Amino acid sequence: MFPASDTVLVAAPAATAVFTAVLTGGPVSRVRLARRLGLSSAAVTKAARPLIERGYLHELAATDRTGPGAGRPASPLAVRADREFFVGVKITADELIGVVCDLRAEVRATARRPLADPAVDGVLTDVGRLVDDLLDAVPEHRARVRRLGLSLSGDVDRTTGLVRYSPFLHWRDVPLGHRAAEATGLTVTVENDVKALTAAEHWFGEGVGAESFALVTVGTGIGCGLVVNGRLVSGSYGVAGEIGHIAVDAAGPDCHCGGRGCVEAIAGTDALVAQARERTGRPDLGFDEAVALARGGHEAVRAVFTRAGGAIGCGIAAVANLVGPTRIVVSGEGLAAYDLFDTPIRTSFERQAFGAAARCPLSIRPLPFEEWARGAAAVSIQSLVLP
Amino acid sequence: MFPASDTVLVAAPAATAVFTAVLTGGPVSRVRLARRLGLSSAAVTKAARPLIERGYLHELAATDRTGPGAGRPASPLAVRADREFFVGVKITADELIGVVCDLRAEVRATARRPLADPAVDGVLTDVGRLVDDLLDAVPEHRARVRRLGLSLSGDVDRTTGLVRYSPFLHWRDVPLGHRAAEATGLTVTVENDVKALTAAEHWFGEGVGAESFALVTVGTGIGCGLVVNGRLVSGSYGVAGEIGHIAVDAAGPDCHCGGRGCVEAIAGTDALVAQARERTGRPDLGFDEAVALARGGHEAVRAVFTRAGGAIGCGIAAVANLVGPTRIVVSGEGLAAYDLFDTPIRTSFERQAFGAAARCPLSIRPLPFEEWARGAAAVSIQSLVLP
Structure with a gap:
């Protein structure tokens, strides 16, 4: 902070x-x-x-x-929910999504801004503008805001506000907390986007009072927030919930993380598109087209989604086998293609879940990006009480 | 209990x-x-x-x-360490290993007994005899023992004392807690053997005061005890730490659990022996001979151990990526061949650990079966204070 x-x-x-x-x-x-x-x-x-x-x-x-x-x-x-307001911003590769939340994490205002330049300076400038857009709209918010929560995918050290590695922004060792505090004058928290979303669920969503649960997100990145023994798992070295980098296929493709056969290298959006392009010989194919082809019965493209669902199911089973959450929520923008994933995810989960771990229910809940920004705000709210 | x-x-x-x-x-x-x-x-x-x-x-x-x-x-x-004594028994496929511990989990006596018959009735009879052997030796122990802790590999529900599935004993849904209490007249706890060993480390070993750590055991079974946020992870459905059933190879062998490409199906002792037999064409080959061949430079058998070490390293990396323990201890009877595993375990761990998770130290500590029996006793000690 x-x-x-x-x-x-x-x-x-x-x-x-x-x-x-x-x-x-x-x-x-x-x-x-x-x-x-x-x-x-x-x-x-x-x-x-x-x-x-x-x-x-x-x-x-x-x-x-x-x-x-x-x-x-x-x-x-x-x-008193309106005693203080909190800005939350999720940073993606090409867009900033922002919200203003009250003390109960209710969203009071939203705004988006395309990201002109993924370099650190450019992002900081755009974050500053988005915060101004959000706060200028309501004087009450401007008057009573002191804190900003940022979230993004990748390896983030919440304690120091350091972004160790962001694959989508191509950042390494960026002191985002310090820089954003200088740029905005606000008190800043930085958290991995999946952990932030999990924090929101844990304090203000269906995780309230739960001893353990897991939130798995499927999209460009594949991540997982974990609550175990009543508390968010943050990892002794700032790394936790990296379900996307569990190796599930010894003969699988190389991953951007340096690993091989990672869930994300098989089932992340970029990996899906790359495989669909290869199977169709169409180097210009986009994600939506690949989904349309698979839905239309293109067997080779459909097999790409089936394999991806199998990899995701193996990753979810690894979570169930290791920590045994009470329930697992699956979400993320990749869920747009859930009809293609659903059966292979469940089939491989049921095959790989050990014994009674298979009883853990998987529930599916689409969450718009504004919910992710709310997660960033929730971490900021938590910083009122957590050191 | x-x-x-x-x-x-x-x-x-x-x-x-x-x-x-x-x-x-x-x-x-x-x-x-x-x-x-x-x-x-x-x-x-x-x-x-x-x-x-x-x-x-x-x-x-x-x-x-x-x-x-x-x-x-x-x-x-x-x-007052000698106020009460606790019997701990680890049940393996062919032997019972027993200890008497004091209240501080110090081992006061040990005994072993071959298992004549792996059926439930036979095991209960032998457990009763082993308990008598242990207690008859020291009248003070007999006079001040009220509790017996049992541990075995497999899917165990500590709360109900039910052994849901023990692959090595071929048990399913055995109410071992009830049966052993009837047979011995003692108050009985039943726990998965790896979780019991982890409990001993957590309360009386190097895990005291640790926020998170993992104990990985390599042998016939491949298991993992996890402490996260200061408490042993037991799993909402009684399943946790099942690192042996993480799927790491989509083209890997079928596992006894019903899964495919599980760590245990590649790197468990039985799997190693089966692969070494196949590679050498010697259907009578034993584990020690396979180890000797690999050490002697037999390339095909050596490759079996290298692949196994790679699978174990992937499983350990999954633990580090998901929960981020402060340290990971690797032990178990399979460590007799650690010289063959060491490099492939570390190589695949380092490749698959995501970002800073690779900083988690792996330490190696051989533990005799008596330490596992002490784990069963430690769970019994814990039942003095935990419901």
Whole structure:
């Protein structure tokens, strides 16, 4: 998080627990909070007081759920969603997608901007313009925004804000956090885009309260966000969830990462297009055309998608066999061709999932790029409480 | 844990935290404990009192580490290691390996017993005899043992004590926990052998205090124990760490699990022997002979080990890419041939580890079967505090 001088909102364990519980769990009474967190009522009140004073939490109107004569009515604590706003931007190879979210990660505004130049300076300039576009539209947002979350695919060190490697932007060792903080004047978080999307699901989506789940994204990159034992897995060396770089075919193609037979080298969008071009002898074939050919019954192109689905299914089975998530959500822009992938993904998952791991349900949920930008904002919201 | 009526020693969160911290972290003063656990000194004292009264904890002689005039001397809390003993038994296809451990998981006695009959009834009879052999030797052990931990390879549900699938014993859906409790009169835990070994490392070995680590075992089976976010990963469906059933070769051999190209189908001991027999045309070749041939320069047999090492390295890289452990320990009886595996494991790990994940150190540590039996005992010790 940059600049480092912008300290977190809460640091004491009890205050962090109270704020996080109200933020992710919706309005909740002090009594329930105390019970759930193993704190005394006095400790909850003490932890909440400065957050109320600073306007982040407030007490809802007293409700009397327990009937007459049952003592003091409960006044649930709730988040004041418009206390602070957060900009989230997902950086792709050719476009920036931005959102403004409130403290509850509800999207308040969206904007997109084509990326003129994938070099670092060009991206920073365009990020600055997109942030201005987003904030100029609503004075209230401009007045109450302090933080910007960025997300992009590749090897990102969230702690230092360093982009170690971004294959699509051809970046290596870019201190994006520092540079974006200088460029925008905001406090910046940087996270891998899949981990950011998983963070949004974990704190504000269907992952709330889940002990473990996995979010697999299929597209140009193939990635995976993992929550295990109730927390996002970030990896001791900043690398985790790289399902796209699991080797599933010893005779498979070389991957841009230096590996061989990686899931992404077989089933990433670029790999699919390259294989479809080779099978058809049409060097100009695009992704949509390849999908149309496969749907139209072109056997050789259809086989490309079938092989890809098989590779993805093997990767998902590896996740299930290693960490055993309660459920696995599959999403990403590659899902536009899901009708071609669906059966081979499920067939190879069921074949490779070991024993009871095959009981893990796979659910499919398309997510537009704005949801990915919301993920970047969610990481920024998390930085209020996480060091 | 069976019978279920044998309740855990401690159930309240504070008492569990205090007992676990003293058990795994060695003697520690109340002041340090309070600080580390975020509890008041009074809460630590209250939590420790019943454990002292029941003889599980005691106060060491007062030490005055802070110099004269620094207030009351500290009396560190320590575990009374001989308060209770635990039997651990690892079940293999042809042998039972047993140990008696104290409360600190120190091995006090060992014994082995060939397995006359791999059917359930035969194994239960032999487990009973082995337990008697172990306990009859030392009256103190017999007098203070209440719990038995069993471990074996395969798909085990720790919560219900059910062995869903054991490929080497050809068992399916065996309620081993219930049956062994009936047969021995002890309270029984059942765990996958690799997870049990990992539990021992996590609570009593080099994993103490580690946020994440992985233990990969190479032998007849190829398995992996994972600690992520400070806790052993057990899998929502009882399956986790099944590195042996990650598919790494689309054209690879069928596996006993129903999958294809699994690491274990290429690099498990049985698979190595089968491939070496095929390459040499000698249907009687054993594992040790295959190793000798490879070491002697037999190119075709050497290639079998090289391919196997490559498959193991791909599996280890999948662990590093997905969960990013701080370190990975590689062990198991297959390590007898480590000189043949070493380079191909490291080469394929380095090729397939994504970006900074390649910085994860691989360390190699041979472990005799008695250490695996100690793992089973460690799970039994854990059942004092974990529901």
